Amino acid sequence: CGGAWRRAWQRGTALTGPAPAPAPGPFPRGQRAAACDARGGAVPAGKSGLAPWVPVVGLEIHAQISSNSKLFSGSQVQFAAPPNSLVSFFDASLPGTLPVLNRRCVEAAVMTGLALNCSINKKSLFDRKHYFYADLPAGYQITQQRVPIAVNGSLSYSLCIDNKMSQMVTKTVRIKQIQLEQDSGKSLHDDTRSQTLVDLNRAGVGLMEVVMEPDLCCGEEAAAAVRELQLILQTLGSSQAVMAEGQLRVDANVSVHHPGEPYGVRTEVKNINSIRFLAKAVDYEIQRQIEELENGGTILNETRAFDSKLGCTVPMRDKEGKQDYRFMPEPNLPPLILYDAKSLPANMNHQQVINIDWIHERLPDLPSVKREKLVEQYGILPEHSFALLNEDGLAEFYENVVKQTPMKPKRVIGWVLNDLLSYLKQHSLTVKESPVSSFLLADLLNLLEKKEISSTAAKQVLAELWKGEGKTPLEIVKEQKLQLLQDQKELEQICQAVIDRQQNEVIMMVLG
């Protein structure tokens, strides 16, 4: 998206004279630095009022692989288990232990690579990355520095303009590579007793590091790209990608520069663990860098952390200076060889090989494909399809309702997105926890469709249904006498009764 900023700026400067150039103006603190492109608004400019800033954002995302056991050992993978209860001899790096690659982790990485349009390397290698840290027992991490398992992919994501769902743009960020690597353990620092406690349960869990090219330009884009990646991973099942549990962690590389000039010095904001914070952290960092530079300061190539309470990024203290990781090939693991249908040796044991084509054929529909299908099949708007996929199980819920009612899918979508979803959000419920099943909602919509109740009445019934008392919509309608009248004579009688009761008004009206 740096490109987009650049284009906007170039357009602005090239068109002199009558054409209205985007007004460069001051860029007040608090306004999202990112806002410009997507909202078509101002390009931030320096105090000189001439040179605008172009933010460049690249992400590195660590996704924990959803697998029973760790990347190179047989210990279980489980969140929130008692400390150090899931540690094999290898995980604790006992001398003489050797890594044994977990097939499931390789398959997960291949799936993810294919889903992100990567080319899968038929031969990839493992390397050791050295640094001393208490929660890295071996003194090195096994990763894929030289030849990763997947390279050169792309991820399309969409974001809305002006915060309205009605205008969405689709963008693409290039994926540089996906590499398999080990997670580290966790250190707990007890400052008062100046102790560090180490939990190795996470040490050695398989990670996929997805490295994106610096194609993004603002927090919103970063957030949208990560959200899409998260949905893809969850669809594939290659990672549960729950950010709150650390299964998806984002590092953002941020720099700003003037168009036509080389990239600025970048900072890395590490370990961002929520999508909302990601947007905030990136925008804050862009803004901070611009202000720093405008005030004549310089940007240090440093690692920073996002303080969610203060809403700002702060330098991290433990990483001083540049580290030399002294990369070296991992000598205990032979090259990882993958096959496709063509290269698969005939006499190979299937347990021993991984066939890329086989995995490709079995990929589930990705979110983008699912959305297209929903739009095509039900005639709903693209933004509706986004909303449906944004909640786990919502699309299935919607489809189930559609199947059980003659109401047009286009009408059903309003009930699902406006009524059901807003209720669930208000009460922080997941779709699965909804007190109203797809069956009940379909039942209700059927009454509406058959014109037995009005849509106002339907909302009343729905309000009753939320209580989850086990009544059917029809029962509620009868109880509260909400049905519409179908009998012409009865309706006439009611009208007559009303007229009779209001003799004076009737006379007044007749007299004009």
Added chain:
Amino acid sequence: QVSAALKEGRVTPTELCQQCLSLIKNTKFLNAYITIAEETALKQAEASEERYKRGQPLGVLDGIPIAVKDNFNTTGIETTCASHMLRGYISPYNATVVQKLLDQGAVLLGKTNLDEFAMGSGSTDGVFGPVRNPWSYSRQYKEKSVPKSHSEDKESNWVITGGSSGGSAAAVSSFTCFAALGSDTGGSTRNPAAHCGVVGLKPTYGLISRHGLIPLVNSMDVPGILTRCVDDAAVVLGSLAGHDPKDSTTIQDNFKPFELPSLTDVSKLSIGIPKEYHAPGLSGEILALWSKAADLFRNAGAKVVEVSLPHTCYSIVCYHVLCTAEVASNMARFDGLEYGHRSDMNESTESMYAATRREGFNDVVRGRILSGNYFLLKQNYEKYFVKAQKVRRLIANDFVKVFQSGVDVLLTPTTLSDAAPYKEFIKEDNRTRSAQNDILTQAANMAGLPAINVPTALSERGLPVGLQFIGRSFQEQQLLTVAKWFEKQVQFPMIQLEVKRHDHDAFQHEKSASFS
């Protein structure tokens, strides 16, 4: 021989074990063992005895006393690597090779001495002190070595074992066990085997599991086998070789143990004599022995050809770069957190690391870590590490070409000379000595090839001298068959140890020096 005796009941496993244990005590001055596992050994011997009584021994190795170099993990017995860093460390698991030996009924007597973390070629640089070569106390050596002056203490003439598996070689040589495990990264099994007059086999890389061997250089380490004869080495190899799911670098196929034929006709053999092994510093004595051995083959009808391995001279420097780089990496885990020595220094995590590693490692280990890290620095990586790897490939290709030309096995010296007296040896530092002593052996590690030291003759000083055969990848059977034929021809003399005996049984083993 012993195996047959056990089967026939002429000797029981317990008797055998007790004899070995008492001999270990009598030869304590050799410093071959770091830990003696008397209690567990006797228990294992009893269990073995039960099996023999029931007529159900587990195989040839059942009841055979063995020793294991102290860099293989053993449950219940300390694994120290002869380092302060691991003093008192008891591993929670057995190395695959140890487990395999125990599963076949072998009796584990103890853990043998070595250079700290196997870094050395003398078995002189461990925290438990140097290992003394049993031949220092042989009648053969004493008769031939004339003290230069009478003032010189006779005791101080003892010679080194070579290393780093010197404890294992000394243990086998002094009859305290029938077979021992060593490790071989640059010659650490073959070098002491040559100096101690025993058979030392370095199998093909990937044939035997390294799981549980505390690594020196992962890409070159192999468990080594030390025995008194080639047949024994074949038996032990058969019990250890094959795929191990815990070591991804082992071969996928299962290994079929073999018995060695007694070769009578060598006329179909082609023996290569690599001219580059005529290295600077090679003693005239060994050169003569080498030629004599070549003649032996030629006279028996074998084809003996001079061959060239042109990149040999670059091998030792490349070995040094690759070795130290992997050492730097492998030693990173010793930070005092999870296991091993931890310094009392507690000002910060970093100062604790630094103090732990300073206190835990000797100068040799620290020196190799330092140079290894230097070679791995981003700015040096291409210049040193990558270059050394490329040369390593050239060295391996040299061997491939020679074997493709029709050569079956290569015949070379194992060492430049016979064993040096300790006093002489320590005049040079570990690095210089390693460069000298690994010169003829490390190329086989660089290329991953199988190689074996066969004790050949006694030097003028009455010390053992061995020759090395290098075979094709995974062609251990052919290599050992040739070695066996050669062993039979040279009739290497039995060591005549002069040890004060507290136990008159001690030398009964001379009659049953081998077990197969």
